[in-house]
Amino acid sequence: MIKTFNRGGVHPPENKISRNAALEQLVPEGIIRIFISQHIGAPAECIVAKGDKVKTGQLIAKANGFVSANVHSSVSGTVLGIENIADYQGIKKPAVCIQVEGDEWEESIDRSAEINRDLSKTSEEILAKITEAGLVGLGGATFPTHVKLAVPKGKTAKAIIINGAECEPYLTSDHRVMLERGEELLIGVQLLKKAVNVDKAYIGIETNKQDAIDSLKKTAVNYSGIEIVSLEPKYPQGGEKQLIKSITGIEVPDRALPIETGCIVSNICTTLAVYEAVQKNKPLFENSITVTGKNLKIQKNFIVRVGTPLSQLIKAIGGIPENTGKIISGGPMMGRAVSNLEAPTMKGSGAVLFITDDEAKRGTKSNCIRCSKCVAACPMRLQPFLLYKLAERNMLEELKEISVHACIECGCCLYTCPANLPLVDYIRLGKTRAMKLIVKPK
Amino acid sequence: MNKLIISPSPHVHGEFSTKRLMRDVVIALLPALLVSFYFFGFGAVKVVGLSVISCVVFEFLIQKFLLKTAPSINDLSAVVTGLILSLNLPSNLPWWIVIIGSLIAIGVGKMVFGGLGNNPFNPALVGRVFLLIARPVEMTTWPLPLTAVTPDATTGATPLAIIKEGLKNGLTIDQIKESSDYTFSYLDTLFGQIGGSLGEVSAVALLLGFAYLLVRKVITWHIPVSIFAAVIVFSGILHFANPDRFIDPLFHLLTGGMILGAVYMATDYVTSPMTLKGMMVYGTGIGLLTILIRTFGSYPEGISFAILFMNAIVPLINKYMKPKLFGEVK
Known part of the structure; x- marks a missing residue:
């Protein structure tokens, strides 16, 4: 049965033109700038200084309080200093600037391609690893994951819901992760279940990604308590409240948190990051970013180190195409227009989208005709x-x-x-x- | 390279525009227009053309010289008003009455309130009802379809008027149906072989347009269907209680301006409610009032008045029929 939420929503042309581009590592080069605050909550506290040598995955800023997250170096090299750097919108924030020198990783990180299926860790151990790895929600809100997993007193978690809706047009990075890293993703789901002591998890995927549904269903046979739910493609199905409604039929009460329904929602990329953090000791310092647009010659799904300047992504797809009207960080429905092409990527960056001049301009407004x-x-x-x-x-x-x-x-x-x-x-x-x-x- | 545009989300826009919606209404009306041209000949072409042109011209003149705003005739809303007004008129209406109707529709029905989007009443109906009250004779002298014209009869009563007249003379429904005036079958009302205004003759042509509007998502089914449902239930109860005095629901559905009103006039965006629940209340009200006027009132046809009356109640409906908030807590 194909599920969805019952009222509202729109279905814009999907334009998932980058859906067949396999995930590809973008090699870091030049200077990487990592914001000290990559999340909702208190900014982290910087613990490196100018001249320090850092390795890939080394902690460079410590979480400051509970609602905060650790930040790790995404490259190896020399710290050039802590400067105020303009983000996508041109707002200046402190960032650690690192000159890239080679790519030497922390020894504790397991870099082998082998899948670690060991599920013996306790809830506390899993949560500790997640906290340590600086995980934040990668769906866009960048809320620290360990805070989300901390069930408030008096509430009980009943199920984990994984958001594989990817309802925004153009975006395909979640799709690629589901296809290429399916089993690791499912292990991540099992870890999340264990972390909050529930035995049921749903992965909601829109039917425009039937290949992902099929392959995950096949793999899920080996993992108990994971149900793959087919969803009717509709925006904003990936919204937390809409997704819970689509899958469970329950509405999150007005002004309440989703935990009221017993559901904890996590994003696809976040879940993969949980796997990497717990099983591979790998902190969150890279994420998948779709680079797409109708007038782009090549479509890409990159794995990008946090702090890579946008201009490097643009260079990798051969420069800004002719008649680009707007560059968007994120999807066309909720992403933000970019004004600074030198801005570094952040943990929550999910896409770089080029839209044409015609698409970018809004029509002239006229009287409301009360069409409802x-x-x-x-x-x-x-x-x-x-x-x-x-x-x-x-x-x-x-x-x-x-x-x-x-x-x-x-x-x-x-x-x-x-x-x-x-x-x-x-x-x-x-x-x-x-x-x-x-x-x-x- | 051009400068990049910076604006808040969303960065893409859907397919709808006012002009597209209005153009779809015009397209949906085409079958009914063609049927009326076929049955009423050049008279129909004249009325439609005159009504549309004068509506557009009046809108342009009022916006340019009275309101001194940029004319917005490009949005095609005046064309729609003109078309719907003409479909409410008999094909033999003198030209100057058509023009006065257009002036009232656009001027009093729409522009005095501030133009498209601000009028509480359906402009075409304002024009129609004004003419009905001001020129009742011309407005109710219905030419027969060209295919039904005989040497001694070029005009005739509408089915609804025949029933009304018969009942007034003390006949029962069955007696009226056997009388010489009652010359048509239900099949005729489906395809247009009856007397009436331009747009109320062919149910099939109008329903074809309805299907088009639904497919193009211009309107939802809620208003028309709730009108039809209310008509069927209410007139069904009456018919069941006293079949001699009250004619069956099918007759009510297929005759007069029922389909034209329910599909094209009651669904006017500006003058109908904003929520689906509200639309159903509104539609039910129109259905009930129409039957009430048709069976107990002095006019044979009542849907225009029913729609205008419910138009007046729309603000109230909007106030009380709000959508239920997601996850609403009592």
Whole structure:
């Protein structure tokens, strides 16, 4: 049976043109810049200084508190210093700059290709390894994994859900990982199950990746308690709340955490990183990044060391193609437009997408014709047209009354709007104001 | 190389645009228009052409000279208003009445409220009802289809009017059906062989357009189907209670402006509710009111009034029929 969430969502053209490009290691070169803060929570504390020699996988910044994560060097070489470096959006943040010299890994990391099927580690040992390896959610939010796995008092975890939906158009790195690293992924799932003491795990995969469903199903026979669930392709199925709904049919209560439903959701790449951290002692210092676009001659799924400048990825696919209108970090629905091509990649970077001039321009906005397409498209069942009007007028109390807090900013409303109204832009603004996430300058 | 664009997500846009939606409505109306041209000849072409052209011209003039805004006739919404208005008119209507109807539809129905998106009432229906009240004789003199014209009859009553008249004269439904006025079968109402306004003659042509609108995702089924369901249930109960006085549901569905109204006028985006639940309440209301007016009111046809009345209630429906928030906690 093919499952999905029952209301809302859109299905943009999938454009998974890089789906057949096998994962490929991008060799680091030049200067690598690793942000000290790669996650949601407190920035890590830098423990290296200018002139230090570091090895690949060596700890360079220590987690500062519980909601924080370790950061490791992704290359071997000499630390040039700690500088403020502009990220994709041009915002400057402290980063450790390392001159790459060879590629010498920490001895503790198991670099053999052999799959380690040993599942004898205890829950505490697994959690300790995950914490040590600096794992964060690689679906984009970069929330520290060990925090997510810490079940709050009074709640019980019942199942692990692995997000293999990859519902954003263009993105294919999760797909490739499922195809090429299937068994390691499943061992990662078993480790996650053990870490939170549950005996059921679901891997939700959209049917546009039937090959991944088939191959994982075949491998899963050897691993108990893992169910591969076929999902109808629909955006935003990879959203945590939508995925839980699709797979279990339960809705996460408003304003509550997903653990309320007993589900803990983890991303594909994160789960693979769990395997690598626990079984291979390998910290999180590289991730898979799809480099794609309709006007690119070659499509790639790279494994990239954290801190690699974007320009190196662009060089690897032969430069920015003609008539590129916008470069996006992430998918076309929720990714962010890039303004700084020298910015280094981060743990949470999942894709670099080139979209053409025509695609990049928004249409002219016209009157709202009250077609209610935004209401039908909203997966949180809000009324985007109304939120938009209230946000435009800065009516914060009214915004709160109609649950602006529940907006997940998926952009389905704007995607579907025939009048090209900047719905989600204003709702985002209204939400941050109403929830006092930002304060209006006086 | 060009400069890169920086803007917030989402970075791609779907297929819909106001113009595309309106163009699809025009395409969906084509079968009904062709059928009306076939049955009513040049008169129908004249009414349609005049109505569409004058709607577009009035919209342009009002936007340019009265509102002093950039004319938006490119979005085709005035074309749709003109088409729907014309489908509500008899084919022998004098040209100047068509033009006045268009002026009222665009001017009073739409522009006084601020143009597309702001009007509470369906503009075409505003025009139609104005004409019905202002020129009742011309508006209810229905030419017979060219295929049914005889040397001594070029106009005739609509099926609904025949029933209404018969009942008023104290006949039972069966007696009316046997009378000489009642010359058509249900098959005729399906394909258009009956008297009436341009668009209310062929159920099949209208339903063809309905299917197209559904396939192109211009409208959902909720409003039309809930109207039909309410009509079937309500008129079914009446018919079952007293078959002499109340005609069967199928007759109600196939005659008059039922399908035209339910599929093309009640579903007007601007004047219908925003949620699926609201749409069903709205549709049910239209269905009930239509039967109420048809069977107990003084007009033989009531769907225009029913739609306009429910248009007025839409803000209330929107207020109370909100979508249920994901994971809503009571």
